[in-house]
Amino acid sequence: xxxxxxxxxxTEEDLAKKAFDIAYKREIEALVDSVRRRxxxxxxxxxxxxxxxxxxxxxxxxxxxxxxxxxxxxFVFADLVKNGWLDLSELEGLDADKxxxxxxxxxx
Amino acid sequence: xxxxxxxxxxTEEDLAKKAFDIAYKREIEALVDSVRRRxxxxxxxxxxxxxxxxxxxxxxxxxxxxxxxxxxxxFVFADLVKNGWLDLSELEGLDADKxxxxxxxxxx
Numbered sequence: 001x002x003x004x005x006x007x008x009x010x011t012e013e014d015l016a017k018k019a020f021d022i023a024y025k026r027e028i029e030a031l032v033d034s035v036r037r038r039x040x041x042x043x044x045x046x047x048x049x050x051x052x053x054x055x056x057x058x059x060x061x062x063x064x065x066x067x068x069x070x071x072x073x074x075f076v077f078a079d080l081v082k083n084g085w086l087d088l089s090e091l092e093g094l095d096a097d098k099x100x101x102x103x104x105x106x107x108x
Numbered sequence: 109x110x111x112x113x114x115x116x117x118x119t120e121e122d123l124a125k126k127a128f129d130i131a132y133k134r135e136i137e138a139l140v141d142s143v144r145r146r147x148x149x150x151x152x153x154x155x156x157x158x159x160x161x162x163x164x165x166x167x168x169x170x171x172x173x174x175x176x177x178x179x180x181x182x183f184v185f186a187d188l189v190k191n192g193w194l195d196l197s198e199l200e201g202l203d204a205d206k207x208x209x210x211x212x213x214x215x216x
Contacts, residue, residue, distance in 0.1 A: 028152075032150050035147055035159070039143055039147040042144070044136075045136050048143065049167060051163065052163040052164065059156075059157060
């Protein structure tokens with residue numbers, strides 16, 4: 001029944017979705033923490049606009065980064081690993097070739 | 109020495125600048141409080157993007173609102189009074205005609 005993604009087993013797809021969700025949750029939690037810290041030390045209007053700029057950048061990054069499509073997920077994972085939101089070990093269960101591709105792309 | 113703004117005395121200009129600064133400080137403090145409250149109840153990513161949208165709107169409003177030029181300050185004050193950032197009583201010391209103009213515009 002793997003018509004659309006012939007190279008991915010159902011098990012791998014499930015695992016990929018879980019890894020993707022873990023990274024997303026991790027990045028969002030880090031962002032919430034970071035916003036709390038920034039708001040804790042808000043003193044002047046420039047701090048507020050810096051927070052606004054920071055959120056603009058993060059929103060753009062996160063919107064761009066988290067696109068779950070199996071056909072491009074290798075690139076998404078490479079980006080997540082490169083940026084520290086996912087560890088290669090969290091992809092364990094995918095076949096070795098996929099993990100090697102993620103690892104190689106993450107080093108680029 | 110009132111070449112540029114013949115209808116404003118130096119005393120009135122000083123008073124206008126003080127009233128303007130009071131309103132600005134008041135709005136910024138309210139904004140900081142509001143951001144702190146929102147961040148206190150941040151739970152999910154949508155709250156974060158709502159905070160971002162909120163800051164986008166506020167930044168646009170505040171950038172547009174606080175333009176201190178004596179030639180247009182009557183309109184700025186009317187807007188500030190209308191939006192609750194300045195009380196007419198804080199313009200006391202300006203001549204009655206100016207205050208009446210601000211009051212009339214603030215009701216429009």
